[in-house]
Amino acid sequence: MERLVDIAQSSFLPLIEATIQFTLPLSIISFIFGLVLAILTALARISTVKIFQIIARIYVSIIRGTPLLVQLFILFYGLPTLGITIDPFPAAVIGFSLNVGAYASEVIRAAILSIPKGQWEAADTIGMSYTQSLRRVILPQASRVSLPPLSNTFISLIKDTSLASLILVTEMFRVAQQIAATNYEFLLLYGQAALLYWVICFALSLIQGRLENRFDRYVSR
């Protein structure tokens, strides 16, 4: 028993370090890139330019139609065959960003379409350009609608970053694997990893709650 407590204590710091160094940055950076990609993709889908629509559709279809792990493997193990070598961390960022971009684009598209046509018209009549309408009128309202589903996307992403261990990113789960390989305490180490993921996701859902309250200031309840 004492041995287990010792192992748990000594592995705690490396796990936290890996979380701060890789798991969180990987999640946050990928989410931000992914979100930008998602907004662009959503706008392409609802634009009247046919070619934009088609490109966006193909992109979303490919990403949603193939496993994330396969995408990561293609980026990291496959591309070197073409002479393109990407380091583990950037490869993971690219993979996760593309993934978030595709999934979140559907959320954002739905949120934009949920804003009544009258809002676009009101923006039009006060003389706003397309970008001004989006920035000042549509996206602020759409972000309120899309907050719960986007939080889902972000929470999924945080857990999915454990897949980056398979392309050699020393994120938290990979560190847990490495430690477990030396002392064979798999249940303990993976349990610790699970606990850490849960704590992060729980903290996130608290933040989500606060954001929702902030957004709800302008709707009647």
Added chain:
Amino acid sequence: MISIKNLHKKFGDLEVLKGIDADVQKGQAIVVIGPSGSGKTTFLRCLNTLETPTSGSVTIDEQTVDFSKSLSKKQIMAFRKQSAMVFQHYNLFPHMTALENVMEGPITVQKQDKKLARKKAEQLLTKVGLGEKINEYPFQLSGGQQQRVGIARALALEPKVMLFDEPTSALDPELVGEVLQVMKDLAAEGMTMVVVTHEMRFAKGVADEVLFMDEGRIIERGKPEDIFNHPKEERTQRFLNLIQKTDII
């Protein structure tokens, strides 16, 4: 002030406006009436290019746009600036306070100084009787109050023409008066207005001229007392009869 020549609008095969000619003098309040589906709302929306007319031309304050030609975004924007629209369903921005709604056009579009825009917005909201409500969000306001914010938001753009698209149709009956009063005051101040409405009292009391539309055409126009008391056209008579009947019921 406004001169409309042979305005046509088609949605696909459906011709909603079949050649509208009309003139509005500066400071006049014109009321457009007619049965639903007559094209009166489409006509109003064409004046602000919320709908782009298929052909014809509109002149507002000596700036003419010919819709038979293809127009650049810039031309449309410049044309749109001449007028401002008040909507049936207010279409306020729900995520902005009353004050922010009114300031939005001047700040974001016209790039006015924030302090100045704020002061002007406060004055406009006071003018429409909402000086106490400037920091409320739309959901905290009644329909009548929201519509008055809508009018203030349109006025903040300092348009040459105000367009009203059935501004009281979505309101509870007891709230109609407060909105009509604001519009009446505007007309008295000499604002040029085109109003699509079912409020016959407003048409009788405030309009300088009434246009009766049916099936995409202007059937009859004239002073309100003439239109309401001695309509010349049979279709106008029928429409007014129907309305007066429902008044009794």
